[in-house]
Amino acid sequence: MARVDFPEPVKALIAELKRLPGIGPRSAERMAVWFLQSPKAEPAALSQALLHAKESIVACPICGFFATKSFCSVCDDLKRDDQMICVVEQATDVLPLERSGSFNGRYHCLGGKLSPLDRVSPEDLNISQLLQRIDAHRSEVEIILALGSDVEGEATANYLADMLRGKNCRITRIAQGLPAGGGLEHADELTLMRALQGRRSF
Amino acid sequence: MARVDFPEPVKALIAELKRLPGIGPRSAERMAVWFLQSPKAEPAALSQALLHAKESIVACPICGFFATKSFCSVCDDLKRDDQMICVVEQATDVLPLERSGSFNGRYHCLGGKLSPLDRVSPEDLNISQLLQRIDAHRSEVEIILALGSDVEGEATANYLADMLRGKNCRITRIAQGLPAGGGLEHADELTLMRALQGRRSF
Structure with missing residues (x-):
């Protein structure tokens, strides 16, 4: 029997979403379904924002x-x-x-x-x-x-x-050393070495 | 001094991406920048796929x-x-x-x-x-x-x-029990109870 799958437009949307960085097949599927089913989703707004950003932004x-x-x-x-x-x-x-x-x-x-x-x-x-x-x-x-x-x-x-x-x-x-809020117990050896090397009078 | 931020079209794109399920502010920012900078990104294709899926899919x-x-x-x-x-x-x-x-x-x-x-x-x-x-x-x-x-x-x-x-x-x-490939040591008590209750002659 023919295996049932998402209709073509949904599959095309999933394929495009899957190309995003950090997005796997399952997340892409969840997003596509959200776009189609959630009352909060505004696919037209994202569609517009994508085109506008790409057109208007230069380096x-x-x-x-x-x-x-x-x-x-x-x-x-x-x-x-x-x-x-x-x-x-x-x-x-x-x-x-x-x-x-x-x-x-x-x-x-x-x-x-x-x-x-x-x-x-x-x-x-x-x-x-x-x-x-x-x-x-x-x-x-x-x-x-x-x-x-x-x-x-x-x-x-x-x-x-x-x-x-x-x-x-x-x-x-820029200086290398202990990050703000971080204790010595979480710092790796290289960070501590550089923090010591870069010490300043107090 | 005025704080520098992304230009308005990028901020609008980040705001739209942030609304996706499972996407936080940092992922949204990373995606927006990817759309603008990566040669592999095709914002027009996603834009089109969104509109097409929303228009053509019904329940x-x-x-x-x-x-x-x-x-x-x-x-x-x-x-x-x-x-x-x-x-x-x-x-x-x-x-x-x-x-x-x-x-x-x-x-x-x-x-x-x-x-x-x-x-x-x-x-x-x-x-x-x-x-x-x-x-x-x-x-x-x-x-x-x-x-x-x-x-x-x-x-x-x-x-x-x-x-x-x-x-x-x-x-x-549908039956409840041990998932395929899972050992007893990873199954919780409720699953094991139901697996026992649903036992079948072998």
């Missing part, structure tokens, strides 16, 4: 952050400090830094990190744009490397430090 | 399963056994039963289960339609209750059994 040509106009809201802001550029891996890394409320300079999004295994080489990252930005500065600029502390983040930081040597800039790196 | 007026035409593919199938109706809670419960390949009758989707806490009473379920289907049969029909074995499923099964008493039908219920 800022200066820093790589999300922009709707020609430049992003950070690059457009005249009140921000031009003497500091915070280098991050992804455009999304700008948000947590902004939420911390402790940085008022500019950003530069590399668009990834060096990873030979994933075939990400320096040409794939927005590194030449960063060099141009530094060259365009008349006075010394502080380059704050806010990259992850994993192997690829370390490699990217070291590569950038090499590239920036001799330029009119001061290179710093 | 089958006989059994409540998903249908694109006037009736669903099970009710349309002339080769299926009219003498058996398998009662399930949700339209989605039809699929796992079909995948088991061991049932060739008709289905009836209640659209939920009795749950006073969630204010689901018998009038909210497709129970009167089930009674009509049984009354329309000339010969005796077997009603197989394939409801969950949780409290609400039990209550719904008992309520249906009460309602069907005196009708020209035989009421059966």
